[in-house]
Amino acid sequence: MTFPGLFNYWVVIALMMVGFYVVIAQGNLIKKVVGLNIFQVSVFVFYISISKVKGGSAPILSEGIALYGNPLPHVLILTAIVVGVATMALALALVVRIQDAYGTVEEDEIREREEAS
Amino acid sequence: MAVTAVALAWLRNLFAVVMLSGIFTLTAAVVYVVMDAVDVAFTEAAVGAGIATVLMLGSLVLTTAEEKVQPRRAFGPLAMVVLTGAVLVYGTLDMPFYGDPSAPAHGHVAPRYIRDSGREVGPPNIVTSVLASYRGYDTLGEVFVIFTAAAGVIVLMGRGRRYRGRERRDAERS
Structure with a gap:
């Protein structure tokens, strides 16, 4: 590894901040959901990078391997991925519902219509 | 990366x-x-x-x-994001290096899973053993979350369709 040892955290932070920016700066609700997704994936990468042990192999028991990666974060992230997709489906359903009610998924237009009514 | x-x-x-x-x-x-x-x-x-x-x-x-095209370039959010990122980078300075075998995350129960799961649970894949056996309650909770999300989606979408139907009926009546 030619990178400094903290490089993985910095990549994660960069990704996380891109997601964060999309969530707070974009007006389109679907784009916000995509931003949340990016944020989420960055957290996953963070956990997986924690579980890496230098020189270790994937946590599957086999002959002649003494050093394994840490299996615990893998399990947590497996659960988190599936839960993340479920919550994203819920968010998208809400977006579709908002489209039904307001005819738009842009945040400022929704606010205009809310004030007009 | x-x-x-x-x-x-x-x-x-x-x-x-x-x-x-x-x-x-x-x-x-x-x-x-x-x-x-x-x-x-x-x-x-x-x-x-x-x-x-x-x-x-x-x-x-x-x-x-x-x-929709956004005409204005928001400066506030960008500043906010940069600030948060800087604080987080400052926080990483205390973190263990990538791949460090002595990092605190590798202590506690993880070595025990690696050592004993083959004998105690069976499958050679440690992740499977932990997921289905040691942390089975997590997986059960996951199932609950998925069920709740699915129920929520059905409620939201179903009502949306009914809503649109009512609007159409109102339009026909007037």
């Missing part, structure tokens, strides 16, 4: 964002393989990149495919 970041920089442009987010998730799956997390990579590729993209495309069909 750097490729992922580049893929992200693109994400601002069009409403091809959904496809790009699929590609982004697949890249993340490759990163997981590099970091020895093969099970997670499988799940991410199948569920994260597959199902999530299909869901997003579906909601695009139901809403709009074009994003």
Whole structure:
């Protein structure tokens, strides 16, 4: 590894901040959901990078391997991925519902219509 | 890892964002393989990149495919993001290095799982043993979350359809 040892955290932070920016700066609700997704994936990468042990192999028991990666974060992230997709489906359903009610998924237009009514 | 970041920089442009987010998730799956997390990579590729993209495309069909152009460049959010990022980077200075075998995350129960799960549970894949046996309650909770989310989606979408039907009826009456 030619990178400094903290490089993985910095990549994660960069990704996380891109997601964060999309969530707070974009007006389109679907784009916000995509931003949340990016944020989420960055957290996953963070956990997986924690579980890496230098020189270790994937946590599957086999002959002649003494050093394994840490299996615990893998399990947590497996659960988190599936839960993340479920919550994203819920968010998208809400977006579709908002489209039904307001005819738009842009945040400022929704606010205009809310004030007009 | 750097490729992922580049893929992200693109994400601002069009409403091809959904496809790009699929590609982004697949890249993340490759990163997981590099970091020895093969099970997670499988799940991410199948569920994260597959199902999530299909869901997003579906909601695009139901809403709009074009994003409104934003004339103003917001400075406030950018400053906020940079500030948060700087604080987080400062926080990483105390973290253990990448791949460090003596990091605190590798202590506690993890060595025991690696040592004993083959004998206690059976399958050679430690992740499977932990998921289904040692942390079975987590998986049960996951199932509850998925069920709740599915119920929520059904309630929301179902009512939407009924709502539209009522509007149509009102329109016909007037």
